[in-house]
Amino acid sequence: MNGHVNRGHSVIVFAVLVGLGLVTLLGYYFGYVPYLEAGNVTTQKSTLLMDTVVDVRVDGRESDLLVEKVFATMDDLEGLLSRFVPDSEISEINRRAGQWVKVSPLTLEVIELGLEMGALTDGAFDITIGAVLELWGFGSGQYYVPTEAELEARLATVDYTKVEVDTARSQVRIPEGTVLDLGGIAKGFIVDQGIQILRDAKVKRAFVNAGGDISTIGRRPDNQPWRIGVQNPENPAEIRFILPLADRSVVTSGDYQRFFTYENERYHHIIDPRTGYPAREVTSVTIVGDNSATCDALSTAVFVLGWKEGRALIERVPNVEAIIVSSTDVWISSGLDQVVTR
Ligand code: AMP
Ligand code: MG
DSSP: OOOOEEHHHHHHHHHHHHHHHHHHHHHHHTTOOGGGOGGGOEEEEEEEETTEEEEEEEESTTHHHHHHHHHHHHHHHHHHHOTTSTTSHHHHHHHTTTSOEEOOHHHHHHHHHHHHHHHHTTTSSOTTBHHHHHHHTTTTOOOOOOOHHHHHHHHTTOOGGGOEEETTTTEEEOOTTOBOOOTTTHHHHHHHHHHHHHHHTTOSEEEEEETTEEEEESOOTTSSOEEEEEEETTEEEEEEEEEEESSOEEEEEETTSSEEEETTEEEESOBOTTTSSBOOSOSEEEEEESOHHHHHHHHHHHHHHHHHHHHHHHHHSTTOEEEEEOSSOEEEOHHHHTTOBO
8 A cells, every 4th residue: 555656765775876985975076965865855655544545745855754744643633533433532522412522622623614614605514414424324334225204303413503612612512413524524624734744844845635635735846736637427437627736725526436326326425414315416526725624625515505506606715616517517617717628
């Protein structure tokens, strides 16, 4: 799983082969020792986190240490935020529904952001959707097509406005029966935290790609923007669009990412909180914006809102662009239209 490119090391090995002494002397003579110049080191590694492949590339000094630090931070955050990690803070909030639960500042921050995104999207994005997801079996893998009555009962527990956040005491309370699920935002939030470590370390060039939640720092070595492929929802092995991206984030939500099939019908993981059923109007939504967490929540929300309301939301929110794909149509927002390769 650990694909590892570390040019710094290969340059060192090469230098040893051609004669370390001579190269060193010439290097000092010209005031430059190429194989000791840590600025040239690129580290790229992938690992499994958050149920997906996370690929991190960092250029510059101590890039190998920084990549490990990013992975470790992301791993810690998954341990705080996942509904499927029994001792996570989210699991604790869910277990003790009805009571105040103390949480760490980052958990509080992502919950608050989730609630803001709920308000911004008029509840299309709702982090209290957990009980409905459980009923469908998303997470446990015990898939099941529920009855209307079962859905209705679970939908009664879905309402982000009922989540209470006490910032001063760093505690959270949800109503009894409600289940928090940060699956639509946590990955993006965690990618942002990884990128923050790299920015703090003054890294000039890097990316973090968590299964399609991508954030970038700077540009490619040839000074061109990074190029990001967007999958074709009809055939995910195929790239349908290529986006240029520099110092920004891109996140895609698609109906092909997590689903089961029952009696020839596909049931996927993005649930419309108004009905309890998977949202059906579009097949993929790609959002470009300033950070991954917002893009992540917006991609889920626009997917739920569908063709018309989804577009209206994108046009209303500043500094975000989108590509919306349905089985019959494509919409590309004005800021992307000129730069997307189709
Ligand atoms: P994404 O892949 O970012 O679109 O997020 C999908 C995940 O978000 C699902 O696996 C659920 O964990 C969660 N989710 C599903 N529907 C919603 C919704 N309407 N609002 C917020 N989160 C949702
Ligand atoms: Mg999302």
